[in-house]
Amino acid sequence: MNVREDPRALALGVLVKVGRGRFAAPTLDLALSRSGPEPQAAGLATDLVYGTLRRLRWIDWSLKPLLRRPERLPEAVRWALRAGGYEKLFTPRPPYASVNAWVEVAARSHPRLRGLVNAVLRRLEPRPAPEAVRLGLPDFLYEEWRARFGDPGWMEALNEPAPLWLTLFPGGEAELAAQGVPFEAGPVPGNVRVHGFSVRRIAAFRKGLAQPQNPASLLAAQLLEAGSGERVLDLAGGAALKAAWLAARGAQVTSVDADARRQRAGRRNLARLGLEVAFLTRDLTRPLDLTAPKVLLDAPCLGTGTLRGHPELRMRLEPEALEPTVRLQARLLETAARATEPGGLLVYAVCSLTEAEGEEQVARFLQAHPEFEPVEIESPVPLLARGHGVYVRPENGLDGFYYARLRRRS
Numbered sequence: 001m002n003v004r005e006d007p008r009a010l011a012l013g014v015l016v017k018v019g020r021g022r023f024a025a026p027t028l029d030l031a032l033s034r035s036g037p038e039p040q041a042a043g044l045a046t047d048l049v050y051g052t053l054r055r056l057r058w059i060d061w062s063l064k065p066l067l068r069r070p071e072r073l074p075e076a077v078r079w080a081l082r083a084g085g086y087e088k089l090f091t092p093r094p095p096y097a098s099v100n101a102w103v104e105v106a107a108r109s110h111p112r113l114r115g116l117v118n119a120v121l122r123r124l125e126p127r128p129a130p131e132a133v134r135l136g137l138p139d140f141l142y143e144e145w146r147a148r149f150g151d152p153g154w155m156e157a158l159n160e161p162a163p164l165w166l167t168l169f170p171g172g173e174a175e176l177a178a179q180g181v182p183f184e185a186g187p188v189p190g191n192v193r194v195h196g197f198s199v200r201r202i203a204a205f206r207k208g209l210a211q212p213q214n215p216a217s218l219l220a221a222q223l224l225e226a227g228s229g230e231r232v233l234d235l236a237g238g239a240a241l242k243a244a245w246l247a248a249r250g251a252q253v254t255s256v257d258a259d260a261r262r263q264r265a266g267r268r269n270l271a272r273l274g275l276e277v278a279f280l281t282r283d284l285t286r287p288l289d290l291t292a293p294k295v296l297l298d299a300p301c302l303g304t305g306t307l308r309g310h311p312e313l314r315m316r317l318e319p320e321a322l323e324p325t326v327r328l329q330a331r332l333l334e335t336a337a338r339a340t341e342p343g344g345l346l347v348y349a350v351c352s353l354t355e356a357e358g359e360e361q362v363a364r365f366l367q368a369h370p371e372f373e374p375v376e377i378e379s380p381v382p383l384l385a386r387g388h389g390v391y392v393r394p395e396n397g398l399d400g401f402y403y404a405r406l407r408r409r410s
């Protein structure tokens with residue numbers, strides 16, 4: 001059996017690469033597009049990759065008493081045990097069949113370890129574990145979230161599969177309906193939740209009428225309330241996803257980012273959507289020679305609100321990364337403040353739910369900048385907390401975001 005026929009072998013190849021530092025989504029996409037499995041097999045491979053990464057802490061915790069030196073195992077065998085553990089412990093598929101399947105996959109590259117994989121997976125049971133381990137969260141994050149937001153019930157929602165959300169452009173809804181794609185309106189206007197279709201199979205996407213985007217990400221752009229013809233600066237704009245929606249509303253957007261490669265991808269995507277955005281490649285820790293009445297800063301962050309869609313971040317999040325990230329955000333916020341014209345609006349957004357990147361950052365900014373005042377956010381999405389800005393509650397497929405709207409006094 002080769003990879004083309006076997007979603008478990010495909011998932012294993014992806015997991016090994018993610019273990020070496022790659023990102024899960026593009027690595028899986030590439031593997032799927034190369035081997036072209038049937039939709040059902042692609043669905044199984046996707047569930048195995050994402051599920052294993054989301055549950056990794058608890059799986060490793062449960063494997064621990066059964067393995068003397070897991071770090072010494074060949075990486076393919078170690079990941080086969082983890083993915084086999086995920087399938088046995090966390091999916092409704094019959095454990096006997098999935099254990100057999102994983103023994104075969106692991107034995108293909110390491111036949112001498114067939115007995116070990118078989119024995120370990122058969123004996124594996126979910127071991128009682130502390131809540132952070134069960135939730136698959138790094139301790140520092142779990143502790144902060146518990147202390148700040150209280151009841152941890154919502155955290156389990158970050159372990160659910162990520163739905164496909166689409167931002168629709170004119171004609172997009174009619175195209176979805178014409179193709180018979182089941183969808184429903186999401187909490188943020190202009191964005192829908194699609195059922196049972198991958199983005200590749202959606203004609204509205206191929207025709208440039210739809211863009212995969214989480215509603216919480218789209219909301220950051222909507223909070224600017226930019227009108228037609230209004231000048232907008234999209235700072236740390238990356239691949240210009242938020243800029244695309246603003247441009248579709250008629251705003252004159254300039255998207256600025258330090259990463260030219262991301263911007264090239266953004267240009268290609270905008271060409272697909274038939275939209276126009278100006279791009280500037282700049283390091284925003286330095287002042288910008290541009291101003292606008294509307295400025296969006298979608299700052300680089302730890303991404304803790306996106307653990308559903310980027311489960312590999314759980315393995316990589318270190319508390320030490322917080323301080324340099326917060327310092328970088330503060331410098332970009334300075335640049336964004338100077339670029340905001342008097343009377344204008346600055347939206348600060350991060351897809352992260354730590355206090356240092358959210359409320360603390362904005363509180364410090366407001367103290368240093370009396371010329372700015374926070375503006376109330378009327379949120380169409382449920383919130384975890386409110387202060388100068390708001391924290392989005394990452395349930396029902398929403399990513400967790402923090403946004404603040406800051407008006408520069410005239």
Ligand SMILES: C[S@@+](CC[C@H](N)C(=O)[O-])C[C@H]1O[C@@H](n2cnc3c(N)ncnc32)[C@H](O)[C@@H]1O
Nearest residue numbers: 236237238239241242257258259283284298300
């Ligand atoms: C959260 S992402 C932006 C996503 C983007 N707004 C979107 O909607 O697709 C943060 C961006 O910050 C950019 N960035 C990081 N450091 C920067 C710097 N010093 N100057 C400019 N951009 C920077 C990264 O390249 C990345 O694209």
